[in-house]
Amino acid sequence: MLTVFGRAFRTPDLRNKILFTLAIIAIFRLGSHVPAPGISYQAVQACQKAASGNQSLLGLANLFSGGALLQLSIFALGIMPYITSTIIVQLLTVVIPKFEQLKKEGQAGQTKMTQYTRYLTIALAILQSSTLVTAVHNNPQSLLGNAPACANIMSDGAMPTLIIMVLTLTAGTGLIMWLGEQVTEKGVGQGMSILILTSVAAQVPAQIWSIREQGWGKFFLVVAMGLVILTVVVYVENSVRRIPVQYAKRMIGRRMYGGTSTYIPLKVNMANVIPIIFASSLLSLPVMVAQFTNPQTSTNPADWAVWVYNNLARSDHPSYMIVYTLLVLFFTFFYVSITYQPDEVADGLKQSGSFIPGVRAGKATAQYINYVLTRITVGGAIYLAILALIPLIAFALVGANQNFPFGGASILILVGVGLDTVKQIDSKLQQHHYEGFLR
Amino acid sequence: MSTSTASKRGSAEGKSASGGFFAKIILFIRQVIDELRKVVRPTRDELVNYTLALIVFLALIMAFVVGLDQLIVRLISWVFGG
Numbered sequence: 177m178l179t180v181f182g183r184a185f186r187t188p189d190l191r192n193k194i195l196f197t198l199a200i201i202a203i204f205r206l207g208s209h210v211p212a213p214g215i216s217y218q219a220v221q222a223c224q225k226a227a228s229g230n231q232s233l234l235g236l237a238n239l240f241s242g243g244a245l246l247q248l249s250i251f252a253l254g255i256m257p258y259i260t261s262t263i264i265v266q267l268l269t270v271v272i273p274k275f276e277q278l279k280k281e282g283q284a285g286q287t288k289m290t291q292y293t294r295y296l297t298i299a300l301a302i303l304q305s306s307t308l309v310t311a312v313h314n315n316p317q318s319l320l321g322n323a324p325a326c327a328n329i330m331s332d333g334a335m336p337t338l339i340i341m342v343l344t345l346t347a348g349t350g351l352i353m354w355l356g357e358q359v360t361e362k363g364v365g366q367g368m369s370i371l372i373l374t375s376v377a378a379q380v381p382a383q384i385w386s387i388r389e390q391g392w393g394k395f396f397l398v399v400a401m402g403l404v405i406l407t408v409v410v411y412v413e414n415s416v417r418r419i420p421v422q423y424a425k426r427m428i429g430r431r432m433y434g435g436t437s438t439y440i441p442l443k444v445n446m447a448n449v450i451p452i453i454f455a456s457s458l459l460s461l462p463v464m465v466a467q468f469t470n471p472q473t474s475t476n477p478a479d480w481a482v483w484v485y486n487n488l489a490r491s492d493h494p495s496y497m498i499v500y501t502l503l504v505l506f507f508t509f510f511y512v513s514i515t516y517q518p519d520e521v522a523d524g525l526k527q528s529g530s531f532i533p534g535v536r537a538g539k540a541t542a543q544y545i546n547y548v549l550t551r552i553t554v555g556g557a558i559y560l561a562i563l564a565l566i567p568l569i570a571f572a573l574v575g576a577n578q579n580f581p582f583g584g585a586s587i588l589i590l591v592g593v594g595l596d597t598v599k600q601i602d603s604k605l606q607q608h609h610y611e612g613f614l615r
Numbered sequence: 616m617s618t619s620t621a622s623k624r625g626s627a628e629g630k631s632a633s634g635g636f637f638a639k640i641i642l643f644i645r646q647v648i649d650e651l652r653k654v655v656r657p658t659r660d661e662l663v664n665y666t667l668a669l670i671v672f673l674a675l676i677m678a679f680v681v682g683l684d685q686l687i688v689r690l691i692s693w694v695f696g697g
Contacts, residue, residue: 181671181672181675198679201679201680201683202683205680205683205684205687206687209684209687209688209691210691211691211695217691217692217695217696218695218696221692373676374676374680377673377676377677377680377681378680378681378684380677381677381681382681403670406666406669406670407662407666410657410662410665410666410669411656411657411662414656414657414661414662414665415654415655415656415657416654416655417650417651417653417654417655418655444651444654547646548650551643551646551647551649551650551651552650552651552654554647555647555650555651555654590673591669591673594669594672594673594676595665595669597672598665598668598669598672602668
């Protein structure tokens with residue numbers, strides 16, 4: 177097993193890609209630790225030490241930023257604005273005809289959409305960074321914890337400093353977005369996912385390790401649960417519905433070509449972990465908004481904010497689970513429907529002179545693929561929803577929730593993104609005539 | 616409508632529900648189960664290999680990131696004074 181990982185490094189092309197990705201990860205982690213201007217590093221450290229375990233409200237957002245949010249580093253916002261804007265732009269393709277047109281235009285339209293996504297990311301980053309900075313400026317203790325060190329985190333509360341902070345955080349978000357795109361382009365894996373993986377991987381080991389304080393039994397139980405989830409994910413991710421395809425025979429010179437049969441692979445879960453990432457990041461938004469609009473701990477928070485705290489801020493609450501499940505179901509169908517186009521597949525088949533046995537070419541083929549896709553995805557969506565719920569319930573039952581908040585989402589992201597990346601590395605290895613490490 | 620017009624594969628495929636709302640839902644569920652039965656599942660070997668590769672990969676990534684973090688924290692606290 178390990179020798180094959182070594183072999184991945186001996187392939188020059190692949191080695192460069194992996195090293196590039198690791199370098200990007202290093203830059204990303206470095207930025208997550210560098211404090212933003214106007215922030216006292218010593219105070220942040222002291223505050224974090226004193227207030228550990230008191231971060232449940234911004235927990236998920238903090239997890240996704242790799243701990244950078246509560247450290248108020250230059251990458252405090254993490255990739256969240258980028259994810260959010262990606263969700264919004266993809267939602268818009270369904271709602272606004274102009275966006276739909278852009279999507280159909282192919283490469284040029286795609287470029288335009290990427291551009292809109294970037295603009296929106298920056299806009300969201302400005303919004304989020306100014307709310308974050310104001311919240312920290314007005315009442316750092318409600319955000320970071322009640323320890324005395326947390327009160328004087330901001331060394332200088334003058335207006336110019338605040339503006340510089342907002343600018344820095346926004347620029348940080350822009351840089352993260354660029355890093356992600358670089359990984360997608362020149363590295364291994366999908367940039368956005370890799371960066372989330374990095375953030376989660378930076379937090380999870382410490383969190384799992386801290387469960388040990390509650391006893392070794394619980395610790396091993398959580399690890400075993402992680403392994404079970406991992407196996408289930410691997411199993412379902414490799415389950416494929418194969419639609420048989422027959423290639424037309426043709427003569428080229430004196431040789432007969434084609435006539436072979438292959439298949440179109442339709443994965444049961446085509447959306448991967450993206451619905452879970454979308455759902456959990458969308459769910460952390462109202463909590464963040466409630467937290468930011470509530471500067472004073474002493475004054476009574478607004479009714480809706482109280483409702484959000486009580487219902488959406490805790491992953492073991494029933495209403496959180498219900499909303500989470502519904503969002504996962506919705507995003508599974510949504511994501512599959514925008515990423516997989518049966519019409520295009522049918523067109524492609526027609527142009528290459530191949531067909532699905534027993535189904536007419538063209539529209540009927542598209543309908544048939546759509547028929548199978550919808551029904552397969554029902555299975556995939558239910559699987560994802562159950563998968564998303566099991567850890568939430570299990571961790572709550574075991575009582576590991578305090579030390580391992582959002583353990584469910586973290587494990588799914590680790591496993592899902594990991595599997596994706598491993599597969600990509602493997603397929604690159606196979607291009608170089610190595611046997612790969614998966615078969 | 617359960618077995619009346621079974622096709623060659625004995626599936627509910629392509630049938631249109633003439634009944635009411637619930638009949639349609641039941642038909643849809645039958646179709647879903649039908650399609651899921653045709654799914655090709657990974658073999659035991661594949662499953663074990665993928666799982667092991669994934670565990671190794673995740674262990675490596677976590678070790679890398681955590682190790683990196685230790686270094687960076689040391690560097691940062693040296694620069695900004697601890």
